[in-house]
């Protein structure tokens with residue numbers, strides 16, 4: 198995680214934005230692990246994710262076997278195309294259905310992102326010791342924040358850094374498989390069926406990132 202952060206600082210300091218002919222790529226179907234770290238030094242969550250790239254669906258469940266004092270227990274199922282998500286509590290058998298105001302998330306590069314640079318991390322000439330990444334950046338829809346994303350040449354996310362004056366977050370993606378191992382995780386759980394859509398309180402913006410704040 199910290200290595201990923203160092204990498205980002207490096208990219209941000211050294212990247213000269215190239216004249217852009219790159220188009221943002223889109224991640225494939227994936228299963229893997231995600232760590233969310235606040236840059237105050239708190240691990241907010243660690244857990245498994247499942248992502249359907251065509252259907253634009255994401256399930257993330259934090260793993261309570263990796264508890265950290267500041268961590269948040271999370272089980273969310275996001276439908277970015279439909280603009281809704283579910284906060285699921287299987288233990289408690291409860292579920293809340295909410296509207297997504299912002300559909301950005303750490304696994305996919307927004308279409309209007311700006312290409313920054315291609316860099317080699319480690320040593321790519323030694324088998325298994327190097328990774329070539331593309332770095333992208335852009336503003337958050339509220340214009341109050343920026344993001345920096347690093348992806349592999351096949352568009353697998355490595356890390357995403359959200360920079361806000363008030364708080365900043367690093368999402369680090371590991372052990373990615375390019376398939377959906379358990380499609381049921383992307384189905385709306387029975388406890389969520391028929392749930393009414395909750396009203397969004399004035400001034401609240403629901404997004405994937407907000408779940409970690």
Ligand SMILES: *[C@@H]1O[C@H](CO)[C@@H](O)[C@H](O)[C@H]1NC(C)=O
Nearest residue numbers: 225226249250251252377380
């Ligand atoms: C991705 O997963 C969805 C849902 O399981 C499936 O319908 C789709 O065909 C998969 N796409 C690829 C490229 O495998």
Ligand SMILES: *[C@@H]1O[C@H](CO)[C@@H](O)[C@H](O)[C@H]1NC(C)=O
Nearest residue numbers: 244245258259260261262263
């Ligand atoms: C949580 O982490 C433990 C230990 O790493 C692992 O055995 C378990 O499968 C994980 N559970 C989930 C739901 O990811």
Ligand SMILES: *[C@@H]1O[C@H](CO)[C@@H](O)[C@H](O)[C@H]1NC(C)=O
Nearest residue numbers: 238239240264265266267268
């Ligand atoms: C977590 O909380 C426990 C009990 O409050 C405390 O003893 C421990 O030092 C804390 N650990 C961290 C890493 O903050």
Ligand SMILES: *[C@@H]1O[C@H](CO)[C@@H](O)[C@H](O)[C@H]1NC(C)=O
Nearest residue numbers: 270286288289290291292293
């Ligand atoms: C169970 O859900 C209720 C609301 O539906 C919530 O107030 C309560 O804190 C939850 N309990 C646990 C243990 O999460």
